[in-house]
Amino acid sequence: MLKKWRLISLFTILTLVLAGCGEPFLSTLKPAGEVADQQYFLMILSTLIMVVVVIVVSFIFIFVIVKYRRSRLGEDHMPKQIEGNRNLEILWTVIPIILLLVLVVPVVAQTFSQADTKPMDKKNRDPEKTLVVNVRANLYWWEFEYPDYGVVTSQELVVPTDERVYFKLKASDVKHSFWVPSAGGKMDTNTDNDNKFFLTFDSKKAEQAGEYFYGKCAELCGPSHALMDFKVKALSKAEFKQWMKNMENEKAKPKTDLAVEGEKVFKEKNCLSCHATDSKDQRAEAARTAPNLATFGERSKIAGVKDFNDENLRAWLKDPESIKPGNKMTGTYPALNDKELDALTEYLKGLKTQD
Incomplete structure (x- = not known):
């Protein structure tokens, strides 16, 4: 029995240690843009609300157990009954409503804010102000098209920092899900319709991240689902312009x-x-x-x-x-x-x- 507990303790410690491993910007807990910051705030807010509720309920539970324990009051003691107490009924009805409002209001506001993709639907949009990327998910690779520039690339997404980048998502075979954990929540790619959303990439966080951010497929899509990765290179506005210029004039020829x-x-x-x-x-x-x-x-x-x-x-x-x-x-x-x-x-x- 002791050996089993030792193994359980060992695996528990190992799990906690490994949970801290990985790349620095492969986590939603290290936000690197406008959308990620908003979602991180909501995670913290909801966690705090849950913690407060758990603490209050646990305190009341322990208080009641200690104060009204049988050994203290005797076998025949009957505590005062509060069934039908109007004040208490109002209290434990109003408090949950207030807590829900505290959470619901910012959630609804940010949901509508993050769903605003009207700029990408304008016919005569300026690509330097409103960058649109068509993302197409395939088994097991990613395609990125810049329709306003007529440029297509794969596997490595290149975006400018400190501005909104609008994405139109589609799958060519089965359902996938586009996810850059440090930039924002995942969005599904479907075969029968386009999904749209935007992300931003903070320039300071991009410098900390190094060469690129990590992207993943977040929808089980087949035997190589876990290997369906992509990279995101976040460049300054000037560097992105130069990259796009290189792509537009790209004519690679064999040199040996x-x-x-x-x-x-x-x-x-x-x-x-x-x-x-x-x-x-x-x-x-x-x-x-x-x-x-x-x-x-x-x-x-x-x-x-x-x-x-x-x-x-x-x-x-x-x-x-x-x-x-x-x-x-x-x-x-x-x-x-x-x-x-x-x-x-x-x-x-x-x-x-x-x-």
Whole structure:
């Protein structure tokens, strides 16, 4: 019995220790923008209300047990009955109503405020003032389209800091859910309708976060649901303008003989039937069946989850199923030999908007 309690104690301590592990901005408890700040306030407010209620109820419970215990008053003592006491009935009816109002008023106000996406629906909107990003969720990758610029990218979302970024969300296969924990609550992506909302990314918090914020799929969607990650690069307004300019003028060309061979392999293996290597992808949305690779060489992760290096890239190209089970790339092209893997790896690393 003692051994069991030791194990239980050990696992309890281990759970508490591991609960503190992870990246600094992969938590709703570290808000990094306007929406996240509002939601964090509501979490704190509701928690405080619950704590106050628990403390008051616990105090009354303990008080009654101690004051009216049988050993103190005797077996035959009957405490004064308060059934039908008008003052008490009013008191314990009014107090819950007040507590609910304290919580409901800011919740309703902020819900309507965060649902205001009218600026993104204007026909002649200025993209420098109202940035819109069309997000399309797929098994198991993310596409980000900037419709006012005609730019499409995948896996890494780039946004300006200190301004509202409006998102239109849709899924191409099954239900997913778009979530950047430090920026705001999740929003589902459906196949039959578009959801809209906005987020902001605080510049100071972006500096603290480092290279990027983390994004996740928050809806169980298949065997690789846990691996359906994306990254969010939050840049200053000037840096974002420069990035968009680079994307609009992007024309990556192979710079080595091995990369040229890789481009041939890419075409011969019919990779272009699914993947685009041009950020100005003009194909219809339904025709984009795989991630856009225009900025592949600038990404920080392979398949969204592996560190970007030659070894992981080769492993992904050789056997994508071993890295992301259930992905649509598995079995869609013939096996590659070592020479082809080397060439294709070199080619993909060179897909960048700038040297």
